[in-house]
Amino acid sequence: MSALRSFLVLLFAGFVAASPGAAAAEEPTDFISTLGTRAITELADENMSQVDRETRFRNLLNEHFDVPAIGRFVLGRHWKVASDEERAEFLDLFEDFIVRSYAVRFAGYSGETFAVKGSTPGPKLATLVHSRVLRGSAEPIRVDWRVEPRGEKLVITDVIVEGVSMSVTQRSEFASVIQSSGGKIEGLLEALRNKTITADTTGAQ
Amino acid sequence: MMALAGLVVLAGCAMPPTNDPEALAAYREANDPLEPMNRYFFDLNNFADEILMKPLAGWYYIALPNFAQDGVRNAVNNVRTPVILANDLFQGEFERAGTTFGRFLVNSTLGLGGLFDIAEKMGLERHDEDFGQTMAVAGVDEGPYLVLPLIGPSNPRDAFGKVVDAFLDPMTYLTFFTNVGWINTTRNGLDIVDFRARNLQTLDQIKKGSLDYYATVRSLYRQRRADEISNGNPNLMEGPGSEPEETSEVRPIIMIDPNASLDFLHDSVVKQGSMN
Numbered sequence: 001m002s003a004l005r006s007f008l009v010l011l012f013a014g015f016v017a018a019s020p021g022a023a024a025a026e027e028p029t030d031f032i033s034t035l036g037t038r039a040i041t042e043l044a045d046e047n048m049s050q051v052d053r054e055t056r057f058r059n060l061l062n063e064h065f066d067v068p069a070i071g072r073f074v075l076g077r078h079w080k081v082a083s084d085e086e087r088a089e090f091l092d093l094f095e096d097f098i099v100r101s102y103a104v105r106f107a108g109y110s111g112e113t114f115a116v117k118g119s120t121p122g123p124k125l126a127t128l129v130h131s132r133v134l135r136g137s138a139e140p141i142r143v144d145w146r147v148e149p150r151g152e153k154l155v156i157t158d159v160i161v162e163g164v165s166m167s168v169t170q171r172s173e174f175a176s177v178i179q180s181s182g183g184k185i186e187g188l189l190e191a192l193r194n195k196t197i198t199a200d201t202t203g204a205q
Numbered sequence: 206m207m208a209l210a211g212l213v214v215l216a217g218c219a220m221p222p223t224n225d226p227e228a229l230a231a232y233r234e235a236n237d238p239l240e241p242m243n244r245y246f247f248d249l250n251n252f253a254d255e256i257l258m259k260p261l262a263g264w265y266y267i268a269l270p271n272f273a274q275d276g277v278r279n280a281v282n283n284v285r286t287p288v289i290l291a292n293d294l295f296q297g298e299f300e301r302a303g304t305t306f307g308r309f310l311v312n313s314t315l316g317l318g319g320l321f322d323i324a325e326k327m328g329l330e331r332h333d334e335d336f337g338q339t340m341a342v343a344g345v346d347e348g349p350y351l352v353l354p355l356i357g358p359s360n361p362r363d364a365f366g367k368v369v370d371a372f373l374d375p376m377t378y379l380t381f382f383t384n385v386g387w388i389n390t391t392r393n394g395l396d397i398v399d400f401r402a403r404n405l406q407t408l409d410q411i412k413k414g415s416l417d418y419y420a421t422v423r424s425l426y427r428q429r430r431a432d433e434i435s436n437g438n439p440n441l442m443e444g445p446g447s448e449p450e451e452t453s454e455v456r457p458i459i460m461i462d463p464n465a466s467l468d469f470l471h472d473s474v475v476k477q478g479s480m481n
Contacts, residue, residue, distance in 0.1 A: 066445065069445040070445045072445065073445035074445075076231075077227045077230075077231065100414070101410075101414035101415075102414075104410065104414075105410055139331075142437065146445075157445040158445060162429065162432060163428055163429060163431065163432020163433075163435075163437065164425055164428040164429060164432070165428060167445055168424065168428065169421060169424045169425060169428065172234070172235070172420055172421075172423070172424040173415060173416060173417050173420045173421045173424065174416070175231055175234075175235070175420075176235070176417045176419070176420030177416050177417050177420070179231070180417070183228075188416075191416045192416070195416060
């Protein structure tokens with residue numbers, strides 16, 4: 001009887017540990033540590049084709065980044081005046097744009113290691129996880145990750161490399177493109193379409 | 206000639222939008238009233254980079270073995286010590302000044318005149334300082350964004366800081382008061398070529414990946430400076446928040462609290478360094 005009870009207790013404990021509820025209790029530092037190591041192993045292989053690298057990068061991006069939230073921030077004040085169609089198209093193009101621009105950068109990262117160096121609380125529910133990318137004899141790169149809880153899981157909403165926020169950089173670039181096309185979001189969408197299309201053809205070589 | 210320059214500056218001045226508060230906020234955020242002129246020099250600098258600096262840096266990268274490039278970088282860094290030390294002291298950062306001085310002693314002796322960075326391995330991590338940062342810490346505003354011919358992204362504060370740094374650098378006096386000025390010229394040349402060589406891939410990727418290279422570099426420059434001024438501890442609160450989408454508003458990009466303790470990151474860096 002008591003054997004059965006302890007069996008049930010064990011079973012229940014195992015179930016709790018495996019349930020998504022337990023994932024919410026995951027430490028942001030552990031989350032980044034696992035993800036960073038995984039990203040380097042999966043993306044840095046020099047012999048991988050660019051198409052494969054982009055596919056894997058896109059999977060990681062959609063699984064662990066809140067791309068819509070980043071997209072809204074990056075469009076800034078223009079998000080409010082954009083139509084539903086413009087918003088939807090922007091978010092699609094923005095995802096493609098990130099994949100095109102950033103996946104290729106992992107090509108030279110093989111042999112690098114990744115170390116999480118603690119965290120500090122950010123605004124609201126966000127946590128800033130501090131890490132370093134170690135590159136042999138070269139100076140290590142400081143990378144900070146803004147991590148936020150979304151329901152049961154943790155997501156990344158910004159990556160800050162040596163104090164340079166990817167979201168802030170992207171926002172000021174997009175603002176400049178919109179401004180130079182007379183304040184019209186269509187100008188940005190057009191530029192993004194062109195960028196992702198040309199990248200498509202060059203990527204296929 | 207002067208009249209022409211004046212005309213370029215006038216024509217280059219974009220007027221701030223007056224009727225739309227959000228457009229005004231964006232205008233202030235870009236802080237680039239001389240944008241047309243800046244873009245002109247940016248293109249010019251890019252051209253000079255493509256035909257001269259990039260090929261030169263490429264040859265340097267290919268011809269010199271890695272250890273030799275590291276030797277060049279270490280030596281150039283070591284020679285810069287007086288400028289860094291003076292600015293550490295100006296900012297009242299005595300612990301960091303101690304690190305800078307300690308690095309100089311170790312690397313000049315054990316590091317064979319600065320060719321090897323032995324101090325780094327002993328946990329004395331390198332940092333940079335300049336007079337532009339010193340003025341920023343003292344509360345001097347950066348002023349509008351500037352692209353200087355052949356020098357690149359800057360602003361009035363940082364441009365003035367560069368001049369002061371030249372006066373703080375003993376090497377400058379070699380040029381003006383001795384007949385071995387070539388030492389200073391060689392140092393400056395190696396510094397620039399080595400820096401460019403170290404950023405061949407990164408800059409190419411940024412250039413290829415961006416829709417508006419000029420605006421990207423402008424943002425990168427500002428954020429890097431904010432990071433350097435705060436000694437790697439800028440306020441990173443800005444970013445995609447967890448707030449509901451419709452209430453998100455445009456706020457200043459990165460604010461630096463002048464009262465924030467700047468020792469925090471330095472301390473943790475030193476500890477991490479000694480742990481490794």
